[in-house]
Amino acid sequence: MTTRILLGMHSTDNEYDNIPYDKVECREHLHTSEEMARKGIVLLKNNGILPLDKSRLKTIGVIGPNADSRTALIGNYHGTATEYITLLRGILNEAGEETRALYSVGCHIVKDRCEHLAWRQDRLSEARIVAKQSDVVIMNLGLNEFLEGEEGDTGNEYGSGDKQDLQLPLVQRELLEEVVGAGKPVILCVSSGSALDLSFAQEHCAAVLQLWYPGARGGKSAADILFGRCSPSGKLPVTFYKDLDELPPYEDYSMKNRTYRYMKTQALYPFGYGLTYGKVEVLGITPEKQDAEARLKVKIKNTGKVKTDEVLQIYIRNLDSAYADENYHLCGFKRICTEPGQEAELDFCVEEREFTVVDDEGRRFRDGKRFRFYAGFHQPDKRSCELSGSGVMQVELEW
Numbered sequence: 001m002t003t004r005i006l007l008g009m010h011s012t013d014n015e016y017d018n019i020p021y022d023k024v025e026c027r028e029h030l031h032t033s034e035e036m037a038r039k040g041i042v043l044l045k046n047n048g049i050l051p052l053d054k055s056r057l058k059t060i061g062v063i064g065p066n067a068d069s070r071t072a073l074i075g076n077y078h079g080t081a082t083e084y085i086t087l088l089r090g091i092l093n094e095a096g097e098e099t100r101a102l103y104s105v106g107c108h109i110v111k112d113r114c115e116h117l118a119w120r121q122d123r124l125s126e127a128r129i130v131a132k133q134s135d136v137v138i139m140n141l142g143l144n145e146f147l148e149g150e151e152g153d154t155g156n157e158y159g160s161g162d163k164q165d166l167q168l169p170l171v172q173r174e175l176l177e178e179v180v181g182a183g184k185p186v187i188l189c190v191s192s193g194s195a196l197d198l199s200f201a202q203e204h205c206a207a208v209l210q211l212w213y214p215g216a217r218g219g220k221s222a223a224d225i226l227f228g229r230c231s232p233s234g235k236l237p238v239t240f241y242k243d244l245d246e247l248p249p250y251e252d253y254s255m256k257n258r259t260y261r262y263m264k265t266q267a268l269y270p271f272g273y274g275l276t277y278g279k280v281e282v283l284g285i286t287p288e289k290q291d292a293e294a295r296l297k298v299k300i301k302n303t304g305k306v307k308t309d310e311v312l313q314i315y316i317r318n319l320d321s322a323y324a325d326e327n328y329h330l331c332g333f334k335r336i337c338t339e340p341g342q343e344a345e346l347d348f349c350v351e352e353r354e355f356t357v358v359d360d361e362g363r364r365f366r367d368g369k370r371f372r373f374y375a376g377f378h379q380p381d382k383r384s385c386e387l388s389g390s391g392v393m394q395v396e397l398e399w
Contacts, residue, residue: 025082030217037214037221039309039335042234043275044198045208045387049185051228051277052136059100061134062088063127063179064141064189065109065172071144072191075213083216087140087189090219094227104130106139106179107171110147121171124178131182138226139179140211141172142191165244166197173200180204189222195240199268210236231277233309233335235378240269255326262326266383272330273378273387278308280338281390285375287397292352292366294397298375299345302338309337310377314348316355319396320368323357327381328374369399 023029043050052060066072068088074081085093088103095101105114106127112120131137148163167173177200180186185206190196193213201208209232211222225232239260241247246265248256255262260271283299296314314332318324331354334346350373357367376392378384385391 033215034217034221034224037218038224038230038232040212040214040234041222041225041232042210042236042273043207043225043232044210044240044269044273045202045205046275046277047206049136049187049206050226052226054095054099054227057099057135059102059134060091060095061130061137061184062091062101062103062140063106063130063137064139064175065105065107066142066144066189066191067103067138067140068105069109069140069144069191070216071146072140072142073214073216073218074145075193076145076149081216085217085219087138087211087219087222090221090223091138091226093220094223102130102133106175109144110169110171112171121174124175127175128178128182131179131184131186134184136206137179137182137184137186138189139176139186140189140191141168141176142196142211143193144191144213148193163194166195166241168196176200187226195238197243197268198240199242202268210234228277231306231308232274233276233311235272235274235311235313236269237271239263239267239271242266242268260327260379260381261329263381264326266381269387270379270381270384272313273384274311275388276308276310277304278302278306278310278340279304279390280308280310280336280377282312282375282377282393283343285373285393285395287373287395289397289399292355294350294355294371294373296332296348296350296373296375297345298348299343300336300338301343302340305340307337307339309335311335312346312375312377313379314350315374315379316350317372317374318355318357318368319370319372321357323359323367328372328379329354330379370396371398372396 068086070084092101104127108114113122187207188201188205189209189211191211224230280302286297288295312334315328316331317328331350332348355366356364358364374380374392374394380392
């Protein structure tokens with residue numbers, strides 16, 4: 001391997017240096033980008049409004065400071081794309097000529113006015129009118145790289161790298177309440193790289209989707225899900241807490257009530273949670289000991305009416321050790337795609353490390369003989385079961 005100097009920084013050759021430039025933004029890579037965005041989007045709530053049926057919609061309202069924002073697509077680390085498809089553009093392309101779309105930015109992403117010489121919340125009345133004229137409203141709120149990022153990021157004048165709380169900026173909360181007050185069904189799409197307090201949206205919106213920062217063509221991927229070209233299948237990789245009151249002080253290094261492994265209270269949206277348009281069920285789980293490891297065979301069936309991806313998750317709980325997690329921990333997962341009525345059997349190898357614990361001195365070792373496994377499409381907590389309307393199967397294994 002050779003070392004070279006690039007713009008004053010040390011760099012090493014790697015496999016990506018050998019990719020010819022004509023592969024950049026080729027059709028195959030663009031399709032992969034869209035697919036990754038679709039797989040990452042998480043459906044947090046759906047009262048049945050999704051997927052949208054264009055034949056029943058004459059006017060769609062699109063509102064929010066992130067709805068037509070390139071910045072809301074790309075996050076903190078990015079290059080420059082040839083084409084950007086924002087959520088607004090994705091909806092316009094999908095709606096076609098038969099369904100009209102009305103747009104309002106609604107508010108600045110964080111400042112109290114969009115125009116420098118205007119009055120406070122100068123676009124609020126416009127958003128209200130758009131909402132009242134629409135059959136359904138799709139809002140795109142959240143953050144961007146200027147509101148959340150690393151400490152010392154000179155572009156982050158709002159939070160200097162750290163969020164002050166879990167709330168949307170005040171102007172966005174006011175906008176959301178105003179639009180919801182118009183009385184039309186609201187679908188909230190959230191752009192952010194981290195968890196937010198979406199309690200108001202969970203209570204008042206018809207549907208909630210976590211888009212993250214979906215990339216330059218993310219608006220198309222979001223529209224594919226909104227209009228049912230595919231079923232959402234993303235799962236939360238973090239816990240969405242209800243508020244900061246649930247968490248211990250930042251200076252407290254204990255894990256008490258932190259993450260799904262040690263939480264005693266209920267999350268707003270738990271780690272591993274995410275809805276689909278279909279329904280896949282676990283029919284059975286069979287464990288088998290293999291030396292220091294375990295093999296699990298999990299039988300599943302698509303009992304819904306649509307083809308869908310799902311993510312089967314396996315959690316393990318040590319029933320004996322005093323050093324075990326407060327709850328359980330994820331020890332395996334697989335993404336599967338099934339047709340309506342299709343059955344499948346999946347094999348999981350639970351490696352020896354998953355049966356170990358760590359004591360107060362930092363030593364890792366195997367402790368305990370009884371272990372419980374959970375198999376489902378979310379973790380086995382009460383909140384996930386309530387939100388999804390489905391449970392998990394469990395089985396115990398003893399050495």
